[in-house]
Amino acid sequence: MTEEIKEAKEAEEEEGSILDNLNRRDFIKGAAAAVGGVAFSSLAATNFKAAAAEGQDYVIVSEVVKGGSGAVGAPCGLTSTFKKGEQIVWHAVLFSGNTGEKINDHQEIKNRGLKVQVKFETGATIDMHHSEHPPDETPKIYYWGGGWKISPGVSPGQYTYEITAKDKEGRTGKLEMFGDKEVDTFPHSLTIEER
Amino acid sequence: MTAMVEGATTIDKLEIRSKEKEEGAEVGGGQVAKVLTPLLKVIDSEGKSEAIELPEVRLIKTDKKKNGSVVPYGPDRAKAWKMASEWVQELVIDENPVIQERRFQNRVKAESSYLYNEESQELYEWQEDEETLKTIRPDYNHLKKTLVDRVGKPTRSDFAELYPHKYDDPGLSEQARRTVRDLKAVFGSEILLRQ
Numbered sequence: 001m002t003e004e005i006k007e008a009k010e011a012e013e014e015e016g017s018i019l020d021n022l023n024r025r026d027f028i029k030g031a032a033a034a035v036g037g038v039a040f041s042s043l044a045a046t047n048f049k050a051a052a053a054e055g056q057d058y059v060i061v062s063e064v065v066k067g068g069s070g071a072v073g074a075p076c077g078l079t080s081t082f083k084k085g086e087q088i089v090w091h092a093v094l095f096s097g098n099t100g101e102k103i104n105d106h107q108e109i110k111n112r113g114l115k116v117q118v119k120f121e122t123g124a125t126i127d128m129h130h131s132e133h134p135p136d137e138t139p140k141i142y143y144w145g146g147g148w149k150i151s152p153g154v155s156p157g158q159y160t161y162e163i164t165a166k167d168k169e170g171r172t173g174k175l176e177m178f179g180d181k182e183v184d185t186f187p188h189s190l191t192i193e194e195r
Numbered sequence: 196m197t198a199m200v201e202g203a204t205t206i207d208k209l210e211i212r213s214k215e216k217e218e219g220a221e222v223g224g225g226q227v228a229k230v231l232t233p234l235l236k237v238i239d240s241e242g243k244s245e246a247i248e249l250p251e252v253r254l255i256k257t258d259k260k261k262n263g264s265v266v267p268y269g270p271d272r273a274k275a276w277k278m279a280s281e282w283v284q285e286l287v288i289d290e291n292p293v294i295q296e297r298r299f300q301n302r303v304k305a306e307s308s309y310l311y312n313e314e315s316q317e318l319y320e321w322q323e324d325e326e327t328l329k330t331i332r333p334d335y336n337h338l339k340k341t342l343v344d345r346v347g348k349p350t351r352s353d354f355a356e357l358y359p360h361k362y363d364d365p366g367l368s369e370q371a372r373r374t375v376r377d378l379k380a381v382f383g384s385e386i387l388l389r390q
Contacts, residue, residue, distance in 0.1 A: 067302070068298045068299070068301045068302040068305065069289060069298055070284065070289060071301075072373065074305065074315070074318060075301060075302060075305045075318075076302070076305035076306060076308070076309050084281060085281060085284055085285065085289075133306050133310060134302070134303045134306035134307050134310065135299075135302070135303060135306075136303045136307075141310055149285075149289070151285055152278060152281035152282050152284075152285055153247065194370075195277075195281060195373070195374070195377070
Protein backbone atom coordinates (compact mmCIF):
# COMPACT_ATOMS: atom_id res chain seq x y z
CA MET A 1 0.00 0.00 0.00
CA THR A 2 1.46 3.36 -0.97
CA GLU A 3 1.96 6.23 1.46
CA GLU A 4 -0.80 8.15 -0.27
CA ILE A 5 -3.31 5.36 0.23
CA LYS A 6 -2.23 4.91 3.85
CA GLU A 7 -2.72 8.61 4.50
CA ALA A 8 -6.07 8.56 2.80
CA LYS A 9 -7.16 5.55 4.83
CA GLU A 10 -6.11 7.21 8.07
CA ALA A 11 -7.85 10.43 7.08
CA GLU A 12 -11.01 8.53 6.28
CA GLU A 13 -10.96 6.76 9.64
CA GLU A 14 -10.68 10.12 11.35
CA GLU A 15 -13.12 12.08 9.24
CA GLY A 16 -15.59 9.48 8.01
CA SER A 17 -16.29 8.61 4.44
CA ILE A 18 -15.50 11.22 1.84
CA LEU A 19 -18.71 10.13 0.18
CA ASP A 20 -20.48 12.01 2.93
CA ASN A 21 -19.42 15.16 1.16
CA LEU A 22 -18.78 14.10 -2.39
CA ASN A 23 -21.28 12.36 -4.54
CA ARG A 24 -20.34 9.81 -7.14
CA ARG A 25 -21.16 12.07 -10.06
CA ASP A 26 -18.69 14.69 -8.88
CA PHE A 27 -16.20 11.93 -8.27
CA ILE A 28 -16.39 10.60 -11.83
CA LYS A 29 -16.24 14.11 -13.24
CA GLY A 30 -13.35 15.12 -11.03
CA ALA A 31 -11.46 11.91 -11.58
CA ALA A 32 -11.80 12.25 -15.33
CA ALA A 33 -10.69 15.86 -15.30
CA ALA A 34 -7.07 16.87 -15.01
CA VAL A 35 -7.46 17.95 -11.40
CA GLY A 36 -6.86 14.48 -9.88
CA GLY A 37 -5.38 14.90 -6.43
CA VAL A 38 -5.64 13.43 -3.00
CA ALA A 39 -9.39 13.68 -2.67
CA PHE A 40 -9.99 11.34 -5.56
CA SER A 41 -7.20 8.98 -4.64
CA SER A 42 -8.50 8.70 -1.13
CA LEU A 43 -12.02 8.13 -2.35
CA ALA A 44 -10.83 5.35 -4.59
CA ALA A 45 -8.56 4.01 -1.86
CA THR A 46 -11.44 2.51 0.06
CA ASN A 47 -12.10 0.38 -2.95
CA PHE A 48 -8.62 -1.01 -3.22
CA LYS A 49 -9.11 -3.44 -0.37
CA ALA A 50 -11.67 -5.25 -2.45
CA ALA A 51 -9.54 -4.99 -5.56
CA ALA A 52 -6.51 -6.34 -3.73
CA ALA A 53 -8.47 -9.20 -2.20
CA GLU A 54 -9.65 -10.12 -5.66
CA GLY A 55 -6.20 -9.71 -7.16
CA GLN A 56 -7.49 -7.09 -9.57
CA ASP A 57 -5.12 -4.90 -11.52
CA TYR A 58 -7.68 -2.25 -12.37
CA VAL A 59 -10.30 -0.63 -10.18
CA ILE A 60 -13.33 0.55 -12.11
CA VAL A 61 -15.57 3.34 -10.87
CA SER A 62 -18.70 3.91 -12.89
CA GLU A 63 -21.99 5.68 -13.27
CA VAL A 64 -25.04 5.08 -15.44
CA VAL A 65 -26.81 7.92 -17.24
CA LYS A 66 -29.53 8.42 -19.82
CA GLY A 67 -28.21 8.94 -23.36
CA GLY A 68 -29.41 11.46 -25.92
CA SER A 69 -31.15 9.06 -28.32
CA GLY A 70 -34.88 8.69 -27.72
CA ALA A 71 -34.66 10.16 -24.23
CA VAL A 72 -37.87 10.93 -22.40
CA GLY A 73 -36.84 14.16 -20.70
CA ALA A 74 -33.33 15.59 -20.53
CA PRO A 75 -30.38 13.31 -21.35
CA CYS A 76 -27.22 12.82 -19.28
CA GLY A 77 -29.04 12.48 -15.94
CA LEU A 78 -28.08 9.75 -13.48
CA THR A 79 -30.70 7.03 -13.40
CA SER A 80 -31.22 3.31 -13.03
CA THR A 81 -34.61 3.23 -14.74
CA PHE A 82 -35.01 3.47 -18.49
CA LYS A 83 -37.86 3.35 -20.93
CA LYS A 84 -37.86 1.39 -24.16
CA GLY A 85 -36.36 3.48 -26.93
CA GLU A 86 -34.01 5.25 -24.53
CA GLN A 87 -30.27 4.74 -24.46
CA ILE A 88 -28.38 3.40 -21.45
CA VAL A 89 -24.95 5.02 -21.16
CA TRP A 90 -22.17 3.82 -18.88
CA HIS A 91 -19.30 6.11 -17.87
CA ALA A 92 -16.18 4.84 -16.16
CA VAL A 93 -12.81 5.91 -14.85
CA LEU A 94 -10.03 3.42 -14.12
CA PHE A 95 -7.45 3.32 -11.34
CA SER A 96 -4.47 1.08 -10.78
CA GLY A 97 -5.33 -1.68 -8.31
CA ASN A 98 -1.73 -1.67 -7.10
CA THR A 99 -0.84 1.98 -6.70
CA GLY A 100 -4.19 3.73 -6.60
CA GLU A 101 -3.14 6.03 -9.41
CA LYS A 102 -5.71 7.19 -11.86
CA ILE A 103 -5.17 5.71 -15.32
CA ASN A 104 -6.76 8.21 -17.62
CA ASP A 105 -4.06 9.53 -19.92
CA HIS A 106 -5.29 8.78 -23.43
CA GLN A 107 -1.88 7.87 -24.82
CA GLU A 108 -1.10 5.66 -21.82
CA ILE A 109 -4.41 3.86 -22.31
CA LYS A 110 -3.55 3.26 -25.95
CA ASN A 111 -0.09 2.04 -25.00
CA ARG A 112 -1.56 -0.40 -22.51
CA GLY A 113 -4.02 -1.66 -25.12
CA LEU A 114 -6.82 -1.30 -22.61
CA LYS A 115 -10.26 -2.58 -23.52
CA VAL A 116 -13.28 -1.94 -21.35
CA GLN A 117 -16.60 -3.69 -21.94
CA VAL A 118 -20.05 -3.84 -20.42
CA LYS A 119 -21.77 -7.21 -20.42
CA PHE A 120 -25.48 -6.66 -20.05
CA GLU A 121 -27.83 -9.40 -18.89
CA THR A 122 -29.81 -9.12 -22.13
CA GLY A 123 -26.82 -10.74 -23.81
CA ALA A 124 -25.50 -7.51 -25.30
CA THR A 125 -21.80 -6.70 -25.04
CA ILE A 126 -21.00 -3.01 -25.26
CA ASP A 127 -17.49 -1.79 -26.03
CA MET A 128 -16.63 1.32 -24.06
CA HIS A 129 -14.44 3.97 -25.65
CA HIS A 130 -11.96 6.27 -24.00
CA SER A 131 -12.84 9.57 -25.62
CA GLU A 132 -13.26 13.28 -25.23
CA HIS A 133 -16.34 14.85 -23.67
CA PRO A 134 -18.15 16.92 -24.71
CA PRO A 135 -17.45 16.00 -28.33
CA ASP A 136 -17.13 19.58 -29.60
CA GLU A 137 -14.61 22.39 -29.42
CA THR A 138 -14.95 23.10 -25.69
CA PRO A 139 -12.21 21.99 -23.27
CA LYS A 140 -12.04 18.23 -23.21
CA ILE A 141 -12.36 15.75 -20.41
CA TYR A 142 -11.57 12.12 -21.08
CA TYR A 143 -13.44 9.19 -19.65
CA TRP A 144 -14.71 5.81 -20.78
CA GLY A 145 -18.20 5.77 -22.25
CA GLY A 146 -20.44 3.24 -23.93
CA GLY A 147 -24.12 3.22 -24.85
CA TRP A 148 -26.87 0.75 -25.67
CA LYS A 149 -30.25 1.65 -27.13
CA ILE A 150 -33.19 -0.30 -25.77
CA SER A 151 -35.09 -1.90 -28.63
CA PRO A 152 -38.90 -2.12 -28.51
CA GLY A 153 -38.44 -5.92 -28.50
CA VAL A 154 -36.69 -6.00 -25.09
CA SER A 155 -38.90 -7.35 -22.30
CA PRO A 156 -39.46 -4.96 -19.42
CA GLY A 157 -37.76 -6.02 -16.19
CA GLN A 158 -34.57 -5.78 -14.17
CA TYR A 159 -31.21 -6.54 -15.71
CA THR A 160 -27.79 -6.79 -14.13
CA TYR A 161 -24.52 -5.90 -15.81
CA GLU A 162 -20.79 -6.10 -15.25
CA ILE A 163 -17.93 -3.96 -16.49
CA THR A 164 -14.56 -5.51 -17.22
CA ALA A 165 -11.18 -4.10 -18.18
CA LYS A 166 -8.29 -5.94 -19.81
CA ASP A 167 -5.00 -4.74 -21.25
CA LYS A 168 -2.59 -6.30 -23.73
CA GLU A 169 -0.47 -7.72 -20.89
CA GLY A 170 -3.46 -9.65 -19.60
CA ARG A 171 -4.03 -7.43 -16.57
CA THR A 172 -7.70 -7.26 -15.67
CA GLY A 173 -10.27 -5.49 -13.56
CA LYS A 174 -13.93 -6.11 -12.93
CA LEU A 175 -16.57 -3.89 -11.44
CA GLU A 176 -17.57 -5.94 -8.44
CA MET A 177 -20.89 -5.13 -6.96
CA PHE A 178 -19.87 -6.13 -3.45
CA GLY A 179 -16.44 -4.54 -3.69
CA ASP A 180 -17.64 -1.17 -4.83
CA LYS A 181 -20.40 -0.82 -2.33
CA GLU A 182 -18.08 1.08 -0.05
CA VAL A 183 -17.36 3.84 -2.49
CA ASP A 184 -19.80 3.55 -5.24
CA THR A 185 -23.53 3.62 -5.02
CA PHE A 186 -23.95 2.83 -8.70
CA PRO A 187 -27.05 0.81 -9.50
CA HIS A 188 -26.56 -2.94 -9.22
CA SER A 189 -29.28 -3.59 -11.74
CA LEU A 190 -31.13 -1.48 -14.27
CA THR A 191 -34.86 -1.42 -14.77
CA ILE A 192 -36.41 -1.27 -18.22
CA GLU A 193 -40.00 -0.10 -18.45
CA GLU A 194 -42.59 0.27 -21.16
CA ARG A 195 -42.32 3.63 -22.87
CA MET B 196 -42.19 1.51 -50.73
CA THR B 197 -39.60 0.29 -48.27
CA ALA B 198 -38.23 2.57 -45.58
CA MET B 199 -34.54 2.46 -46.45
CA VAL B 200 -31.65 3.40 -44.26
CA GLU B 201 -28.29 2.30 -45.59
CA GLY B 202 -26.66 -0.41 -43.51
CA ALA B 203 -29.54 -0.74 -41.08
CA THR B 204 -32.60 -2.92 -40.64
CA THR B 205 -35.44 -1.64 -42.83
CA ILE B 206 -39.20 -1.97 -42.78
CA ASP B 207 -40.50 -4.11 -45.63
CA LYS B 208 -44.25 -4.43 -45.06
CA LEU B 209 -46.97 -5.11 -42.53
CA GLU B 210 -48.97 -8.31 -42.82
CA ILE B 211 -52.04 -8.98 -40.74
CA ARG B 212 -53.14 -12.53 -40.03
CA SER B 213 -56.64 -13.28 -38.89
CA LYS B 214 -58.04 -16.24 -37.01
CA GLU B 215 -61.51 -17.08 -35.77
CA LYS B 216 -61.86 -17.29 -32.02
CA GLU B 217 -63.61 -20.14 -30.27
CA GLU B 218 -66.92 -19.30 -28.68
CA GLY B 219 -66.87 -18.08 -25.10
CA ALA B 220 -64.05 -15.55 -24.76
CA GLU B 221 -65.26 -12.08 -23.78
CA VAL B 222 -63.56 -8.73 -23.43
CA GLY B 223 -64.80 -5.18 -22.98
CA GLY B 224 -68.41 -6.31 -22.70
CA GLY B 225 -68.43 -8.18 -25.98
CA GLN B 226 -67.71 -11.62 -27.33
CA VAL B 227 -64.40 -12.08 -29.12
CA ALA B 228 -65.08 -13.08 -32.71
CA LYS B 229 -61.66 -12.85 -34.35
CA VAL B 230 -58.08 -12.11 -33.45
CA LEU B 231 -55.79 -10.15 -35.75
CA THR B 232 -52.04 -10.61 -35.49
CA PRO B 233 -50.00 -7.86 -37.20
CA LEU B 234 -46.58 -9.02 -38.42
CA LEU B 235 -44.01 -6.38 -39.21
CA LYS B 236 -41.70 -7.74 -41.89
CA VAL B 237 -38.23 -6.24 -41.78
CA ILE B 238 -35.02 -6.84 -43.72
CA ASP B 239 -31.76 -6.77 -41.83
CA SER B 240 -28.49 -5.27 -43.07
CA GLU B 241 -27.52 -8.61 -44.64
CA GLY B 242 -30.77 -8.87 -46.59
CA LYS B 243 -32.32 -11.46 -44.29
CA SER B 244 -36.06 -11.19 -43.73
CA GLU B 245 -37.49 -11.27 -40.23
CA ALA B 246 -41.02 -10.97 -38.82
CA ILE B 247 -41.75 -8.97 -35.67
CA GLU B 248 -45.04 -9.82 -34.04
CA LEU B 249 -47.00 -6.77 -32.92
CA PRO B 250 -49.67 -7.08 -30.19
CA GLU B 251 -52.83 -8.95 -31.14
CA VAL B 252 -56.04 -7.05 -31.72
CA ARG B 253 -59.24 -8.79 -30.66
CA LEU B 254 -62.34 -8.04 -32.69
CA ILE B 255 -65.50 -8.14 -30.63
CA LYS B 256 -69.18 -8.44 -31.33
CA THR B 257 -71.15 -5.84 -29.47
CA ASP B 258 -74.85 -5.65 -28.70
CA LYS B 259 -75.17 -2.81 -31.16
CA LYS B 260 -73.68 -4.90 -33.91
CA LYS B 261 -76.04 -7.85 -34.05
CA ASN B 262 -75.74 -7.94 -37.82
CA GLY B 263 -72.51 -9.89 -37.49
CA SER B 264 -70.04 -7.05 -37.86
CA VAL B 265 -67.28 -6.65 -35.32
CA VAL B 266 -65.19 -3.82 -33.86
CA PRO B 267 -61.60 -3.83 -32.57
CA TYR B 268 -61.18 -3.84 -28.79
CA GLY B 269 -59.86 -0.33 -28.05
CA PRO B 270 -56.94 -1.08 -25.69
CA ASP B 271 -55.68 -3.80 -28.09
CA ARG B 272 -55.80 -1.34 -30.95
CA ALA B 273 -53.89 1.19 -28.85
CA LYS B 274 -51.20 -1.40 -28.05
CA ALA B 275 -50.78 -2.37 -31.69
CA TRP B 276 -50.42 1.26 -32.81
CA LYS B 277 -48.06 2.01 -29.95
CA MET B 278 -45.78 -0.88 -30.83
CA ALA B 279 -45.89 0.00 -34.54
CA SER B 280 -44.90 3.55 -33.57
CA GLU B 281 -42.02 2.31 -31.41
CA TRP B 282 -40.62 0.12 -34.20
CA VAL B 283 -40.84 2.99 -36.68
CA GLN B 284 -38.94 5.15 -34.19
CA GLU B 285 -36.32 2.44 -33.78
CA LEU B 286 -35.88 1.56 -37.45
CA VAL B 287 -36.53 4.81 -39.28
CA ILE B 288 -36.67 7.91 -37.10
CA ASP B 289 -33.66 7.09 -34.91
CA GLU B 290 -31.62 6.39 -38.05
CA ASN B 291 -32.49 9.64 -39.82
CA PRO B 292 -29.29 11.70 -40.26
CA VAL B 293 -30.98 15.06 -39.54
CA ILE B 294 -32.47 13.77 -36.29
CA GLN B 295 -29.19 12.08 -35.36
CA GLU B 296 -27.29 15.34 -35.85
CA ARG B 297 -29.78 17.27 -33.71
CA ARG B 298 -29.50 14.62 -30.99
CA PHE B 299 -25.72 14.87 -31.16
CA GLN B 300 -26.10 18.60 -30.46
CA ASN B 301 -28.35 17.68 -27.51
CA ARG B 302 -25.56 15.47 -26.21
CA VAL B 303 -23.01 18.27 -26.52
CA LYS B 304 -25.30 20.61 -24.59
CA ALA B 305 -26.09 18.02 -21.93
CA GLU B 306 -22.45 17.06 -21.41
CA SER B 307 -21.39 20.73 -21.26
CA SER B 308 -24.05 21.31 -18.67
CA TYR B 309 -22.88 18.28 -16.68
CA LEU B 310 -19.11 18.78 -16.94
CA TYR B 311 -18.91 22.55 -16.66
CA ASN B 312 -22.07 23.25 -14.70
CA GLU B 313 -23.37 25.36 -17.56
CA GLU B 314 -26.98 26.38 -17.47
CA SER B 315 -29.34 23.94 -19.10
CA GLN B 316 -30.02 24.86 -22.70
CA GLU B 317 -33.09 24.20 -24.74
CA LEU B 318 -32.97 20.71 -26.19
CA TYR B 319 -34.20 19.41 -29.51
CA GLU B 320 -37.30 17.21 -29.46
CA TRP B 321 -37.87 15.11 -32.56
CA GLN B 322 -41.63 15.07 -31.96
CA GLU B 323 -41.70 18.78 -32.72
CA ASP B 324 -39.56 18.61 -35.85
CA GLU B 325 -42.48 18.50 -38.28
CA GLU B 326 -40.31 19.69 -41.17
CA THR B 327 -38.10 16.59 -40.95
CA LEU B 328 -40.90 14.18 -40.04
CA LYS B 329 -42.85 15.20 -43.14
CA THR B 330 -39.99 14.00 -45.30
CA ILE B 331 -39.74 10.66 -43.48
CA ARG B 332 -43.39 9.61 -43.20
CA PRO B 333 -43.87 8.62 -46.86
CA ASP B 334 -41.27 5.87 -46.31
CA TYR B 335 -43.60 3.93 -44.00
CA ASN B 336 -46.97 5.17 -45.16
CA HIS B 337 -47.80 1.64 -46.39
CA LEU B 338 -47.59 0.39 -42.80
CA LYS B 339 -49.92 3.12 -41.60
CA LYS B 340 -52.39 2.40 -44.42
CA THR B 341 -52.51 -1.32 -43.62
CA LEU B 342 -53.14 -0.68 -39.95
CA VAL B 343 -55.83 1.91 -40.66
CA ASP B 344 -57.56 -0.44 -43.12
CA ARG B 345 -57.51 -3.48 -40.84
CA VAL B 346 -57.80 -2.20 -37.26
CA GLY B 347 -58.87 1.42 -37.80
CA LYS B 348 -57.41 4.64 -36.49
CA PRO B 349 -56.71 4.69 -32.78
CA THR B 350 -58.88 6.89 -30.59
CA ARG B 351 -58.08 9.02 -27.58
CA SER B 352 -60.31 6.78 -25.45
CA ASP B 353 -58.32 3.68 -26.56
CA PHE B 354 -55.27 5.15 -24.81
CA ALA B 355 -57.25 6.44 -21.85
CA GLU B 356 -58.49 2.89 -21.32
CA LEU B 357 -55.09 1.29 -21.87
CA TYR B 358 -53.27 3.66 -19.51
CA PRO B 359 -55.88 4.92 -17.05
CA HIS B 360 -55.17 8.06 -15.11
CA LYS B 361 -54.27 7.18 -11.54
CA TYR B 362 -56.68 9.80 -10.30
CA ASP B 363 -60.22 9.68 -11.56
CA ASP B 364 -59.57 12.53 -13.93
CA PRO B 365 -60.99 13.14 -17.38
CA GLY B 366 -57.53 13.88 -18.80
CA LEU B 367 -55.06 11.35 -20.11
CA SER B 368 -52.42 9.85 -17.83
CA GLU B 369 -48.78 10.83 -18.36
CA GLN B 370 -47.97 7.56 -20.11
CA ALA B 371 -51.01 7.91 -22.38
CA ARG B 372 -50.08 11.51 -23.23
CA ARG B 373 -46.50 10.49 -24.01
CA THR B 374 -47.71 7.63 -26.19
CA VAL B 375 -50.16 9.86 -28.06
CA ARG B 376 -47.50 12.52 -28.60
CA ASP B 377 -45.07 9.97 -30.10
CA LEU B 378 -47.83 8.40 -32.18
CA LYS B 379 -48.94 11.71 -33.69
CA ALA B 380 -45.34 12.63 -34.46
CA VAL B 381 -44.67 9.29 -36.15
CA PHE B 382 -47.88 8.99 -38.18
CA GLY B 383 -49.10 12.60 -38.37
CA SER B 384 -51.55 14.35 -36.06
CA GLU B 385 -54.61 13.24 -38.07
CA ILE B 386 -54.02 9.63 -37.03
CA LEU B 387 -55.72 10.08 -33.67
CA LEU B 388 -59.49 10.27 -33.52
CA ARG B 389 -60.69 12.43 -30.65
CA GLN B 390 -63.44 10.06 -29.52
